[in-house]
Amino acid sequence: MTLTAPSTTVSHPLSRLTAEEITAVSTIVRDAGLVKESSKFVYMGLEEPHKRDVLAWSPGQPVERRVRALLLDRATGNGRDLTVSITGAAVVRDDEIDGVADGQVPILDAEFEAIEPILAADERWVAAMAKRGLDVANVRAVPLSAGSYFPDETGDRVVRVLGFHQADPADLPWAHPVDGVVAYVDITRGVTTAVHDHFDLPVPAERADLDQATHPHPVRDLKPIEITQPEGPSFTVDDDVVRWAGWEFRVGFDAREGLVLHQLSIDGRSVVHRASIAEMVVPYADPSPVRFWQNYFDVGEYLFARYSNPLELGCDCLGEIHYFDGTLADEDGAPRVIRNAICLHEEDYGVGWKHTDLFNGMAETRRSRRLVISFFTTVGNYDYGFYWYLYTDGTIQLESKATGIVFTSAYRGEDHPYATEVAPGLGAPFHQHLFSARLDMAVDGTGNTVHEVEAVRMPMGEANPYGNAFMKRSTPLTRESEAQRLGDATVGRVWHVVNPSKTNRLGQPVGYALHPQNSPVLLADDQSSIHQRATFSTKSLWVTAYDPAERYPAGDFVNQHPGEGGLPTFVADDAPLEDTDVVLWHTFGLTHFPRPEDWPVMPTDYTGFTLKPVGFFDRNPALGVPQSTSTHCSSHDS
Structure with a gap:
């Protein structure tokens, strides 16, 4: 059967999938005879072109559109992994998924x-x-x-x-x-x-209604806050491309990873080619026979962006807001729109730089501002927000917010020390939230090298007679086997991604530094099943040579996978990493010992990381921030 290629209106190789394209993929797969009455579409997402092809593409050139689709036959449990060419109106790859060796497709x-x-x-x-x-x-x-x-x-x-x-x-x-x-x-x-x-424990009786009768709480008398921008926002949005204060990037959205930032640059110079949260795992610490198996890969097993919230419903963003809808495929292969899935706004962030000088009398202050792009998703009991921040000083930050309802058990007493009693007879088991950020770097180009940088104490001696000296040590990570690292706050360990072929006006290589928060990595035993399946979370940092097939740190099919998928496989060839196209995989997260204050609804907890310029600019890039003209900013003279 000859199919006619559907028309496409996308203008860029990384444009988000449209509803028309999702319908086209579904039609192509059905016409190829791959959809039975018992079949369901588990996932549909853009198969992004190779990085070199994206960088070589120019406006007006043809756009080849390919989509990855996962199918499940519910009658047999068998999965299929497809690549569909929308441009060519054909299924160009059709692989059966081995449920034993490969694992299972995500749960519907x-x-x-x-x-x-x-x-x-x-x-x-x-x-x-x-x-x-x-x-x-x-x-x-x-x-x-x-x-x-x-x-x-x-x-x-x-x-x-x-x-x-x-x-x-x-x-x-x-x-x-x-x-x-x-x-x-x-x-x-x-x-x-x-x-x-296994055992019979009383079912906790107290309700969790958020009213005074059930949970008495003091009322906080707060006056309203209004965020206004009388002249409108400082950002512009054109075909999913956002520009603000020298920054430019393209918005992406995927059912598995959620919000994706593409081609992030500042002042026309690239910093990150692609940034996303590529996996997360929530391992629980209770060894009880009822729940020893509790660990969830919310990205790979559940496709957590399917549960993205429509953001205007809960006042999730304040100010002058631009919303992006999220368009995904439902389980029948039809387009499903999540209205206002992504929120874009800017906000004041306090003093950016300031100095009052006793010699020349200067008194200058500039306020910092940041651009915020975010989405929120609810996976069962927990709600997660992911906020990317861009600052006027060239800083990039990712903040993950965890709130919602803690997973509960009956409280078994102090002789079972793996949970906190948060209400009468109600326990909340200890657990971790570990995220993996995939950062496809491009610091002023694709030839980058990663250095581990840390403080070094100098012993007293002839060169340090008073014992006050300390130095900075920079160690290049030259191969994938060397680039599996743990954070160390005691020496201020950070990782610099530098471009050795580009220098600033002082002759220093331009770079960006990854600053971790230095929270614990996976705490489960090295011989445990979860350690084998979530090996990515046992290191703070992995660095790999770019490969477009290496997308997910725990592997393509995480559900019931036996282990060693993803990053352990990616680094098996021990590829060289100097002056090449590198990808950083950063593990960060929370180790949660619940408190009574986390019940009946958990106050937001925060985790994340920061990317800061190091020699990327010749001087403070926030010098160009104008003085505030707000009526709220006054002086003694006025």
Whole structure:
């Protein structure tokens, strides 16, 4: 059958997928005979061209559009990995996914929704609830990714399920965990393979309603704050290209990674070719037989950007705002629009630079400002916000915000030291939130070298007679085997990405420095299953030579993958890294020992990292920030 290539209106190789393109991909795949009645589209995303092709492309040249699509046959559990050429109206790659060696495709919403009826039909689950005086109809089944633990599950699509009691539609189930019971479900066959009733603990009774009767709290009397920009915002948006205060970048959005920044530059000089959150894992610390398996890869197993929030509903951004809709494919291959999925605005950020001089009488102040581009996603109980900040001094920052509801258990007492009691009889197990930022660097070009830079104390001696000296040590990371590093706050360890062929006016190579927050990496034992599957999170930094196929630090198919996927495979060839096209993979995150203050809804916690220019500019790039003319900024003279 000959297909006609659909028309496309995109103007750039990295333009976001349109609804028309998603429909075209679905049609091409169906016409190729690859979609059965039991098939579902798990994922659809732009297959981005090679970096060299993007950099060589000029406006007006043809745009080749290819899309990666993952299919699941729900009747068999088999997955397919496709590349579809929209331009050529053809499926150009069709690979079967080996569920044993490769892992499983991500979990569908339709699979999650099928769990409660499956459990309601299982006598063991019904009996376990009845034993606790609960009607199964009032128990919310929470299906969670299964990990990789038992040989008899290898190759099967499974989830593990915990129960939470919900007394009425307004009740928050997370307040009432039915602890001691866990069910294993084969979601392809639609059967419960096991129900383990390990112990019987009281179901916590206190509700989590946010009212004074349930949770008395002092009322804070705050006057309104209005953010206004009478002359409008300082940024412009043209075909997803944002320009602001010398910065320029292209907005991307993907069902797996969420917000992506492409071709980030300042003053016409490139800094980062592509930046995204490529994976995150949430490993729990409770070794209980009910929940030892709890660890979630929200990006690779759940495709967390599918759950992006429409941002105007909750006053998520303030000021003069530009919203971007997110267009994704639903499980039937049809376009689905998330209205206002991405928020763009600018905000004041205090004093940028200031000096009052006693000799020449100068008194100068410039306020800092930052451009904010963000999205928020809700994955089960947790809500995550990802905020990219660009500053007037050339700084780039990523801040991840974690809020929502902590995952709960029954509190078993101080003899089970893996959880905090946050309400009467209610526990919150210890856990980590570990993110991996993929930073495809291009510091003033693609020939870059990464140096590990740290402070060195100098011993007292002839060259340091008073013992006050310390120096800076810079060590190039020349091969992938050398570029697997841990942070070290005791020596102020940072990593400089420099371009050895470009220098500033002082003859120094231009560069940007990655400043980590130096939080713990993965705390699980080296022999654990989660260590094998989330090896990326055992190091603060990995550096790899650019390869367009290396997109995800835990591998392409994270769900039930046995381990060693992603970065351990990427670095196996020990590629050289000097003066070449490099990608930084930075692990950062939170180690969460919950507090009573985290209940019934968690105050936002923060983590992230910073990229700061080091010799990239000849002088302070914020010198050009104008004096404030706001009526809120006054002097004694006025």
